[in-house]
Amino acid sequence: MPHLLSGEPLHDPLADPAPGSVNEIKCTTCYMCACRCGIRVHLRDGAVRYIDGNPKHPLNQGVICAKGASGIMKQVSPARLTQPLLRKPGSERGAGEFEAISWERAYELLAERLRHIRATDPKKFALFTGRDQMQALTGLFARQFGTPNYAAHGGFCSVNMAAGMIYTIGGSFWEFGGPDLDRAKLFVMIGTAEDHHSNPMKIALSKFKRGGGRFISINPIRTGYSAIADEWIPIKPGTDGALFMALLHELIRTDTLDHAFLKRFTNAPQLVVLDEGEHEGLFAFDPNPEKGPPGDGRNPHNKLVWDKTSGRVLNAYPEGIAEGCDPALEGHYRLADGTRVAPSLQLLRERVAPCTPEWAAAITGIPAERIRKLAFEMGHAALTQAFDLPIPWIDAWGKQHPTTQARPLAFHAMRGLAAHSNGFQTVRALAVLMSVLGTIDAPGGFRHKAPYPRHIVPNYRAFNAPEMIQPNTPLNAAPLGFPASPEELAINPDGSPIRIDHAFSWEHPLSAHGLMHNVITNAVKGDPYRLDTLLIFMANMAWNSSMNTMAVREMLNRKDERGEYMIPFLVVCDAFSSETVAFADLVLPDTTYLERHDVMSMLDRPISEFDGPVDSVRVPVLPRTGECRPFQEVLIELASRLQFPAFTTAEGERKYKDYPDFVVNFQPQPGIGFLMGWRGQDGSKHLRGEPNPKQWEMYAQNNCVFQYPMPEGMHYMRNWNRAYLDFAKDKGWRQKNDPVQLALYSDTLQSFRLAAQRKSQGRQPPESLRERIATYFDPLPFWYAPLEEAASDLMAYPLNAVTQRPMAMYHSWDSQNAWLRQIHSHNYLHVNPITAQAAGIDDGGWCWVESRWGQVRCMLRFSEAVEPGTVWTWNAIGKADGAWMLAPGADEARKGFLLNHLISEELPFGGGTISNSDPVTGQAGWYDVRVRIRPADPKEAEESFPQIKATPAPPGVRGVGERVLRYFAKGTKS
């Protein structure tokens, strides 16, 4: 019998395929996306054979996804940069003409330039990074340099999610908290496709579904997780806020509220001043500062409530929560001096009164009856199906709670809510919805992860005055933060922005993550000033990380009247030959994640679990390729050469040998460092302790992860849990141990509005921005149409267009990955057949997609999994020809396309322009664009538009040419 037809295996899978070889397994942490799963890298004779999930890792418990397993192909990518590169004298930016230089020359060049900028005008240096995982280091570098011009990618990712939630409940989704699917009965996922918390979410969803939980997905598109939802509710993009307002309307109308929770743990009963004037819309206070316990972050707690039992005004704390007191959640009252006041929930009640399901149906496309039923289902899950866990706890005011009440209604939301210019208020509405049902840090609801919850508003202040920029001097405040009032904005005395991206200015006051998407445009305009050097790490600004991509590429090349580039010196650090690398003046080749040390730190974005803090590391499992050096090492080297105070000893010597040395020994507070495990001289202390010289080894011996299980009594209700609040303060996670009352009503937002209305003293917005601030800084959530809608003719551009990240690729990173390219080598525009046929376009046909701002030509596929008013595609599959070392004419360039060409980074405003972003946070409005579609002429070329002229391969790029993997068991080396 032919062997292939026999039952005998082709080979013995358990036999050693290469006798005599050295087989090793090394543990580290994945970075094929930002979820940070534990992985095992299997090596034979030092070369990677395969990568699998680490079963001993708490995050992914052995699960690995297609991306994670394909890390081997990233390691051997033809697009790997291997040498520092300098643009050839006389060559044009974007032409990709470089000469290889040594690291010493690169350091000298850069250090000399930066030294001069730091000694003269530090703000002329800007550092912006993509999805890096070491913002505690990059932020420290910028602060020590003395420039305010620093941010990571959050402004174009999901700052609305972070800020909207943190300003309301003190925490947010994903790294900072998430749905407790172990105990939920109903799970509502809204505005989430398949990114963010990928493997943990898949594990949790499979258990949840097997356990009989009900999963509802609300999204314009049914992809990713939504594929296994019990019900898909299509919704129009940018209208989620209207849905939340209608759900709040229904819950309040039917009195489906967690009254006890609202009265004790939120500002719902606190009295808001209604009389016009400087206190209008702020909480009424007892003027005696001695009254009540210390404040919740920035504001004192001596606010007031109306006690229904006694018919009197009382201090909210402690009288308002004393036995026998029954704070009113409704009605209008007067203080002793005649001031008119009302509980903040009364104001929310009035706000949502007109937001009927019928009103929301017309906006969202969801039938009113379905909205009503959804409100009922949510209330039923949270309140009727509630149960108690036998976990006693004591709250911040000393009350003993014999059990912990579960609220088995969980939500998860992400970029679908965030990436709109109305996203901040939409996320606020969701957080308020979750709060009125008592689901915050409750079993079965939303649960925080350490170091969250933070104070509302978090206790650190943003950089806020031009005098803080001084030559050769670190900033005395972090470049990023959470402003609590106009006094904390980064503005000049005339109200103009201090930062190059206009973050923390009156244009976008609460831009906690900066506005990376406007840096190039503003710098080229000289608005508010020209830069000298822009250092970009891991962000593809000449392609998918920019809106209006072609214009940004032109701007990178634009020169002034003297023939100098508008951005004089552009430094790009990346591991791969991306589209942006071609525009660099200096290229710094980064390592891959398998070649370097990294930390997922409590000072930054740890991988904490609900039950306790978790941090993790990467350790090199492979030698570095070529001359590659990790960006962290570059920063430590530059900081040492420039003699930043934090990197220099009292004797003027270099303080840290390298990055691993820095991680072990740097302490922002005594006993607190980048890593919390195995501290103390002998590694016997955890969370807090002196530096341990063997800390890296101990992480490496323990699966590269440290998990600290907190006692059960600290697992829930952590906004108010006495034991947790004391513990978190002791461990340096927060500055105070005060409770964090949920801000259903935001007096922080009102403080900005009062300034805009000329009702408060202090900083005032420019005249041109008063109305904008007064409109969007509403202390109560509300829905408004995305700002793009006022700029586009909705009749001419009737469709919403959305671009989302595919499950198999992480941004533009993976187009050079030989395995993942087999899943997505090009993308289509996915359109409901009704919409496509109405436009006369066939399944698989070429079409034009046009917005007010630009047009692309692409291929279209019919899809029933998208609501008819929306078209969508995968992000960053389309590539510039020749980038990423793809062969000329590769599918990515010829058939793939980028939706970014249709999106403007600016919108018309007041006779000029303003960032196409949320007016509160500066979050890029990626998902607001309006488009129309039409068939391409059959005579047109069957290729996507626009096409980019290919650039030559940079010197030293790895390229193809060696056989990188053999598939057969008896193959030998990689």
Ligand code: SF4
């Ligand atoms: S989910 Fe992300 S981090 Fe986890 S294995 Fe996949 S690519 Fe790696």
